[in-house]
Amino acid sequence: MGNNPAKVKTVYYFGTCLVDMAYPKAGMAGIKLLQREGVEVIFPREQACCGQPAYNSGFRQEAKDVAWKQVQIFSGNDYPIIVPSGSCAGMMKYHYLELFKDDPEYYDVKRFCDRIHEITSFLRNVLDAQYTDKGAPIKLTWHSSCHARREMGCTEDSKALIRQLKNVELVEIAREHECCGFGGTFSIKQPEISAAMVHDKVEDIKSTGTHKFLTGDCGCMMNITGHMEKEKVAIEGQHIAEFILERIHG
Amino acid sequence: MASNKTFDFKQNIAGALADKQLRSNFKNATDTLRGKRLAVFTDPEETLRLRHVGNQIKRAGLNRLPELLEQLEAKCKENGIIVHWAETVDEANNIVLSIMEQHGAHKMVKGKSMVSEEMHLNKFLEDKGKLPLETDLGEYIIQLNNEPPSHIIVPAVHKNRKQIGQIFADNIPGVSYTEDTAELLAIARGRLREHYRTADIGLSGVNFAIAESGTLCLVENEGNGRMCTAVPPVHVALMGLEKVVGTLEEVPALYRLLCGSATGQRITTYFNMIKGPRKPGEKDGPKEVHLIILDNGRSKILADKQLRQTLQCIRCGTCLNHCPVYTRIGGHAYGSTYPGPIGEILMPQIEGLDKKGNLATASSLCNACEEVCPVMIPIPALIRRLRDESYDMDENGVVKGHGCKKNLLETVIWKAWKYMQVYPLLNTIMLKKLQLFGNKLPKVGPLKAWTSVRTAPKFARQSLKDLAKKEGIRNE
Numbered sequence: 001m002g003n004n005p006a007k008v009k010t011v012y013y014f015g016t017c018l019v020d021m022a023y024p025k026a027g028m029a030g031i032k033l034l035q036r037e038g039v040e041v042i043f044p045r046e047q048a049c050c051g052q053p054a055y056n057s058g059f060r061q062e063a064k065d066v067a068w069k070q071v072q073i074f075s076g077n078d079y080p081i082i083v084p085s086g087s088c089a090g091m092m093k094y095h096y097l098e099l100f101k102d103d104p105e106y107y108d109v110k111r112f113c114d115r116i117h118e119i120t121s122f123l124r125n126v127l128d129a130q131y132t133d134k135g136a137p138i139k140l141t142w143h144s145s146c147h148a149r150r151e152m153g154c155t156e157d158s159k160a161l162i163r164q165l166k167n168v169e170l171v172e173i174a175r176e177h178e179c180c181g182f183g184g185t186f187s188i189k190q191p192e193i194s195a196a197m198v199h200d201k202v203e204d205i206k207s208t209g210t211h212k213f214l215t216g217d218c219g220c221m222m223n224i225t226g227h228m229e230k231e232k233v234a235i236e237g238q239h240i241a242e243f244i245l246e247r248i249h250g
Numbered sequence: 251m252a253s254n255k256t257f258d259f260k261q262n263i264a265g266a267l268a269d270k271q272l273r274s275n276f277k278n279a280t281d282t283l284r285g286k287r288l289a290v291f292t293d294p295e296e297t298l299r300l301r302h303v304g305n306q307i308k309r310a311g312l313n314r315l316p317e318l319l320e321q322l323e324a325k326c327k328e329n330g331i332i333v334h335w336a337e338t339v340d341e342a343n344n345i346v347l348s349i350m351e352q353h354g355a356h357k358m359v360k361g362k363s364m365v366s367e368e369m370h371l372n373k374f375l376e377d378k379g380k381l382p383l384e385t386d387l388g389e390y391i392i393q394l395n396n397e398p399p400s401h402i403i404v405p406a407v408h409k410n411r412k413q414i415g416q417i418f419a420d421n422i423p424g425v426s427y428t429e430d431t432a433e434l435l436a437i438a439r440g441r442l443r444e445h446y447r448t449a450d451i452g453l454s455g456v457n458f459a460i461a462e463s464g465t466l467c468l469v470e471n472e473g474n475g476r477m478c479t480a481v482p483p484v485h486v487a488l489m490g491l492e493k494v495v496g497t498l499e500e501v502p503a504l505y506r507l508l509c510g511s512a513t514g515q516r517i518t519t520y521f522n523m524i525k526g527p528r529k530p531g532e533k534d535g536p537k538e539v540h541l542i543i544l545d546n547g548r549s550k551i552l553a554d555k556q557l558r559q560t561l562q563c564i565r566c567g568t569c570l571n572h573c574p575v576y577t578r579i580g581g582h583a584y585g586s587t588y589p590g591p592i593g594e595i596l597m598p599q600i601e602g603l604d605k606k607g608n609l610a611t612a613s614s615l616c617n618a619c620e621e622v623c624p625v626m627i628p629i630p631a632l633i634r635r636l637r638d639e640s641y642d643m644d645e646n647g648v649v650k651g652h653g654c655k656k657n658l659l660e661t662v663i664w665k666a667w668k669y670m671q672v673y674p675l676l677n678t679i680m681l682k683k684l685q686l687f688g689n690k691l692p693k694v695g696p697l698k699a700w701t702s703v704r705t706a707p708k709f710a711r712q713s714l715k716d717l718a719k720k721e722g723i724r725n726e
Contacts (some may be wrong), residue, residue, distance in 0.1 A: 013723075017671075020714040021684055022707055027714035031723060043723045045715045048671035054664050056615055058637030058655075062668040069672045076726055098631070146616035179574045183614025190611055191699040192260075196267055196578045197614070198703065226704030 008126060010040045012074050012081040012115075016088045017049035018218045019239075026218060026239030030084040030119050033241055036248075037127040041082075044073050052091040055099070057185045064099045071096070071105075071112045081115045082122050084241055085217050086148020086155075089118040094151055120161050120216055120240060121154040133165035134250030141171050141208045143201070143224065143237075145217035146179050158216050158240055165247050171208040175200070182223035198227045205235060214240045259608045262583040272408055276580050279407045283571040286514025287622070304507045305626040307500045308562035311492075315552060318461040318494045319543065325464025326541055329526035334542045339369040342544050346371060346453070346486060347378055349540055353484055355380075355450030359442075361468070361475035362386040363455030364402060364565055365488040365544055368587045368600075371453075383449070385442050385474040387435070394421040400581030402567035402588065403512045408580050442474065452478035452536065456489035457564070458504060459541075462497045466541065468522040469508060476520055485536040487524070491543050492552075492561040504564060507624035511566035547600040554648050556635060560595050562625040567592075569619035569629060575612050584609060591619035595632040603640050604651030610636040684709045 011034060019027040031041045047070060055063035070092070074081050083089040093116040100109040123129040142162065144155040162170050181187065181197025201224060205213050211234065215221050218239060225237040266272060291297040311318060323333045336342035342365075350358065358375065360366065360382055372393070375382045384393040388405035392398065395417045399405030406414065411429045418437060419427040425437055446452075454475055458467040466487050468475050479485045495501060509515040528535035551557050570576045570590030581589035586597040586606060594613060597606040610633050619629045641660070642653030670680045688709030693701050700706070712720075719725070 015714045015718075021681065021688070021709050024710045024712060024714035024717050028717045028721065031718065031721075041723055042726050043714075043718045045718065045725045046674040046677075048674075048677050049667075051671070054667065056634060056637070057664070058634070058639075058641040059660075059664040060638045062664045065668050066671040146614070146618070150617040150621055177618070179614045179616035179618070181574070181614060183616065185696075186611070186614040188696040188699045190263070190575075191702055192263055192267055193575055193578060193612065194614070195703040196273075197574055200578075222707055223704065226700070226707065229705040230701075230703055 008039055008080065010042065010077070010079045011122075012077075012079050013041050013043045014047060014050070014070070014074070014081050014083045014088070014092070014116075015043065016083065016085045016218065018222065019084060022222065023218045023239060026242045027084060029239065029242040029245040030082070032245055033119070033123060033129070034082060034127075037123070037129055039127065042079065046073050050088040050091045051099075052088060052095070053184050055091065055095060056183075060099070067092075067096050067099055067109075068105065071109055074112060074115075075108065078111070078115065080117050080122065080126070081112070082117050082119050084119045084239065085219070086118050086145045086152045087217050087219060089116050089154075090147035090151030092116045118148065118152045118154040118157075118216070121152065121157040124157040124160055129161070131161065131164045131244060131248050133167045133247050135165070135167055135247040137167045137169070138212065139169040139171055139210045140212040140214060141173050141205055141210045142176070143173070143180065143205070143213050143215040143220055144176060145215065145220045148216055149177070154216070158214075161240065161244060162214065165244070168247070171210050173204045173208055175204050180220045180224055182219050184219065187223060194223075195227075198223055202227050202231065202233060202235075206233060210235070212236045212238065214238055214243050216240050257585040257605070259583070259585065259612070262585055263579050263612075266579040266583040271410075271413075272580055273578060275408050275410050276577050278410075279404065280571040280577045283404070283514065283568075287511055287568060287571070288514075290510040290514045290516060300503060300507060301624055301626050303503045304564075304624050305562065307495065307504060308564070308625045309559075311495055311500075312552060312558055312561055314496075315491070315494070318496055319491060321461040322459055322464060322494050323543075325461065326526075327464075329464045331464060331466075331526050331539045331541050334540060335545075336542055337545045339544070339546055342369050342488070342542055342546075343371060343374040345540075345542050346488075347375065347380075349484065349486055350375075350380060350451055353450060353538075355484065357445070357449045358382045358451045358453055359385050359445050359449040359478045359482060360389070361452070361454035361470065361478040362389055362405075363453065363488050364399075364587065365455055365490050366453065367399060368490075368546060369488075369544070382453075383442075383445050385445070385472075385478055386470075387438055387472060387474075390438055390442065391417055394418070398582065398587075400589070401570055402565050402590075402592075404567070408582070442477075446477040446481045449478075449482045451484045451486065452480075452482035453486045453488065454479050456487050456493050456541075457508065458501050459489055459494045460496075460498055460501065461494050464525065465498070466524040467501060467505075468520075468524065469505065469518050470522070471513070471515075471519045473520055476522055479522060479524060480535055483536055484538045484540070485524070485527075486540045486542065488542050488544065491545055491548050492563075504625075508564050508566050511568035511622065511624040550648075551599050557599060557632065557648070559627050560592075560599060560632060562627050563592055563596070564625055565592075566624055568622050568624065572618045572622045574614065574616060574618065579612075584612075591629045591633075592627075595627075595629055595636060598636050598651075599649055602650035602654075603636065604654040607636065607640045607651060607654060610640065678715075681713045681715065685711055685713065
């Protein structure tokens with residue numbers, strides 16, 4: 001990863017299927033945060049899912065077909081590809097290599113993988129984004145997806161961006177390292193275990209005494225806020241990009 | 251746990267989740283074990299370096315396993331150890347029985363051995379009228395209560411002090427209820443001492459078998475392993491064939507990784523190195539030492555370069571302590587000798603995907619197990635591999651029961667999904683449909699499972715693609 005803001009003039013944006021369908025405002029906020037740093041954003045509208053649901057469910061060939069399509073869509077230029085999700089970014093950066101390890105396309109795929117960045121780590125480490133908080137004082141907490149933490153390693157970058165906002169108090173949850181129980185089709189194949197996990201995660205979030213949590217992954221958000229709504233817990237979830245954009249506009 | 255034909259994972263899970271005491275016991279115990287591990291592996295860089303060493307030793311060992319096993323056999327024989335090979339658990343059980351019969355043995359004291367659990371040895375011997383007695387405190391407790399272990403390292407992890415007090419009061423004649431740990435320990439010690447003295451045969455597992463010298467290493471804390479291997483006249487050691495290492499120099503790194511990961515110790519109270527029976531002039535030790543080397547599907551696992559990594563496992567159990575699924579459902583729910591993440595990859599390979607393939611669904615692929623595994627087994631990748639083989643996608647599987655989950659419905663769903671991701675026009679149509687009808691979908695199938703504890707997902711009126719188009723974001 002280069003650390004020279006001056007060099008990045010144009011980036012590709014991979015919105016993720018979940019953001020596209022259910023959280024488009026979060027996706028748009030990510031684009032605006034990138035534009036704010038003087039970067040031109042290209043959003044190829046032929047893009048779709050990264051392929052992770054099939055990959056994790058045992059449908060490797062389907063995942064591979066979908067992955068190859070994404071590689072082709074983003075191969076017009078060697079611009080960095082920015083993803084507002086640690087999980088999808090992890091899939092594209094690391095698991096595409098595994099899918100294509102024995103294929104002649106491997107090096108094309110590798111060129112693609114090397115250009116994948118999770119958005120908060122790109123904003124912080126490559127663009128050196130600086131934020132001035134114009135919002136009212138607020139206390140909130142943070143949930144990191146497992147793949148943001150253990151694959152992309154961007155949890156600290158996300159938190160560092162939040163800490164730039166001077167009126168925001170970040171309260172950390174006790175079991176931050178623990179999975180919220182989403183896991184894509186895991187939540188469907190093992191609904192009882194998934195339910196126990198998301199229940200405990202919501203209890204942990206509640207115990208921070210805050211009324212808002214941020215996350216960089218909309219899969220976790222759908223899972224956690226879905227359970228909160230069902231249990232009538234008055235805590236709001238928001239994607240970090242959308243939150244930062246709101247705060248810097250006041 | 252005894253693997254049986256009536257294994258119903260769903261039912262086990264529901265039962266475990268409904269047991270609040272069990273969940274609380276597991277949460278407390280695994281929190282403690284995780285804390286202990288962290289306290290001993292304080293420097294992340296140093297820990298990573300050590301894990302790389304462990305990984306390298308185990309991988310190199312597996313790459314020349316046949317050669318190491320031959321060397322181990324030859325050296326053990328030189329040392330006077332009688333070596334037996336068992337391809338199946340049935341063979342291994344019968345070897346143990348025949349040794350007992352040769353010596354007219356009735357009572358066996360057992361140190362902790364997961365391989366003996368894998369063989370269901372206790373039940374086998376009991377059926378033959380023998381008396382196998384567990385001597386590891388945790389194993390002793392659960393044997394009293396007629397239960398299998400719930401954890402690889404801490405077999406009675408699912409019981410709290412009060413429950414253990416009750417088990418003692420209910421099952422040991424003349425003992426009344428107490429929850430005082432020191433008293434409970436004294437009761438167990440008193441009973442066990444008498445058994446060591448009077449047992450006809452002692453049995454143990456093997457943590458590392460050193461090929462260059464024919465030495466069997468046994469890692470333990472309670473001294474019961476030492477008693478089982480030194481007091482009775484005959485000692486039988488059981489090992490899975492992957493436990494062999496090349497040289498003594500390889501042991502310290504693996505020992506440190508094992509102790510630190512399993513119990514958060516730098517060293518254990520006892521580290522036994524057994525190199526044969528009592529020699530002339532020696533005052534103690536068994537007169538005869540047997541080593542049984544069990545395959546039970548391991549050589550098949552070894553033949554596959556990716557799955558082979560399963561055999562790197564040193565049985566520390568730390569993946570269990572870090573697994574959000576294991577900590578909620580506990581060991582028994584897995585219905586398998588090895589529970590948790592390692593069980594999810596090992597059991598389907600040993601028993602078949604048709605019998606145990608469901609275990610691989612009990613993971614959110616959060617990668618917590620991979621993050622802590624001392625020998626760096628890529629457990630999530632192997633779980634994915636077993637899921638792939640369950641669905642037979644590449645027509646190329648090697649695990650028993652390959653393709654057992656192949657079904658038309660899921661295949662059709664994923665094929666349809668693929669087309670919607672690959673063809674932009676289909677993707678656009680799907681998005682439009684979701685915008686119009688997504689929020690009114692009937693709660694059946696996957697949506698029913700999802701909405702059991704969550705509100706239904708809400709689809710946006712305008713997709714990101716719509717918004718980006720409106721905002722004039724460059725589309726290429």
